[in-house]
Amino acid sequence: MRRPAAIAALIFALATPTLAAPPELTLPQGAGLSAHATNPATSYDLLTGPWHAGGGERRQLEGVRADSAWRLRANQMTTLQILADLREQIVAAGYLPLYECETDSCGGFDFRYALDLLPEPEMHVDLGDFRYLAASRGAEFLALTVSRSSESGFVHLTTLSAQAISTAQPSNPLQPDSPLPAPAPAPGLGPTLEANGAAVLEDLIFESGKVELEPAEFESLRALADYLSTRPEMRIALVGHTDTEGSLAGNIAISQKRAAAVRARLIADYGVTPAQISAEGAGWLAPRASNQTPEGRAKNRRVEVIITSTQD
Structure with a gap:
């Protein structure tokens, strides 16, 4: 049995009156909010492709940002099991997945440290077992990172209500709700x-x-x-x-x-x-x-x- 994470929607709604309501996610039973932060106006790089020798694909955003981290104590679900249910809820809320990856396919260490996450111990990332999802709904964007330790799962959610949007390739600008081109695969x-x-x-x-x-x-x-x-x-x-x-x-x-x-x-x-x-x-x-x-x-x-x- 799971419990609704209504606190997620509440803290995001309190962040600013102009921030659209994020998806009201249901986290596994026993999930506890370990940290939260908001910023009414900031820049944010949303990773949208794997990390490789030349860097990583990203979407440069500006707007209202909120970050939350949860710890799933004594939870033995795999990172895939944790992410799959949250991904289903995100899609049901009208978000379009932009990019999803797992540890090596993301780009390993370099990708993880390109992620702008709340710090340890509130958000723990095992370099050998993490998953990532980026998604958008109009001018609303989110980045979900899931990892675990030997005893607990960890979930990090960043949402950003974009006020001004640019891309890493200004010669080929994209609208907020336009599909991104498929990223070039990382070399094997x-x-x-x-x-x-x-x-x-x-x-x-x-x-x-x-x-x-x-x-x-x-x-x-x-x-x-x-x-x-x-x-x-x-x-x-x-x-x-x-x-x-x-x-x-x-x-x-x-x-x-x-x-x-x-x-x-x-x-x-x-x-x-x-x-x-x-x-x-x-x-x-x-x-x-x-x-x-x-x-x-x-x-x-x-x-x-x-x-x-x-x-x-």
């Missing part, structure tokens, strides 16, 4: 590897301080296995990386063990030939972001795949 893991020589496996999940890979299906591993099956001559190395917490020697050991766990999963579950993969650890010697912030440290904790050679 194989093309990224061949173009750059390396790619980050963004969706991998390790418990804090642990070296075992969680028992889940990871799209990046499936994509890597599929690619290697078509390129039997390819040799790759999985390289683990950490943030700067702890000693270098300890972090190198942890990062190597995590890379080894990924290698073992690829061989055991995806049938990759063992000779094609090695596992190495770099510790905190190759950061891709500053270790001075939580976001930067999270970005640095990763496993990358790099091409080492091809065997003719």
Whole structure:
């Protein structure tokens, strides 16, 4: 049984008398409002496509904005289950979906940190399990982000009543209720590897301080296995990386063990030939972001795949 989230409509209605009524969503039972903020006049970039090397598609808006975050305590629904019901309610309220994605298809870490969300702990986003929906109804826009921790679900809703609208491509302006062009697909893991020589496996999940890979299906591993099956001559190395917490020697050991766990999963579950993969650890010697912030440290904790050679 669920309870109506009438508080959502109430707080948005109080934000400003010119803001049109947002969809009155029904959240799962036990959902509690953890944070709310309003701004009577602001700019907002609504993400409308996946993040890739050149950035992400977005719609630049100006108007009245409201943000709310809910925590679904002791809720074991998947992010898809949470989002699917809310999406159905949003569509029933007359909104047109503009873009929807899940973790890797969104663009992983870069997409998540392009989202302008209320901060932790009010809104928690697991970098390996989040979903996003953007939608519009005339000059009303919304962005819905859903994620979860091991024990709770999290929902973030941004609504914006647009007063002035522009697009990221001013030479081809769009009206507020015009359908957006289909975004160009993000390059797959194989093309990224061949173009750059390396790619980050963004969706991998390790418990804090642990070296075992969680028992889940990871799209990046499936994509890597599929690619290697078509390129039997390819040799790759999985390289683990950490943030700067702890000693270098300890972090190198942890990062190597995590890379080894990924290698073992690829061989055991995806049938990759063992000779094609090695596992190495770099510790905190190759950061891709500053270790001075939580976001930067999270970005640095990763496993990358790099091409080492091809065997003719």
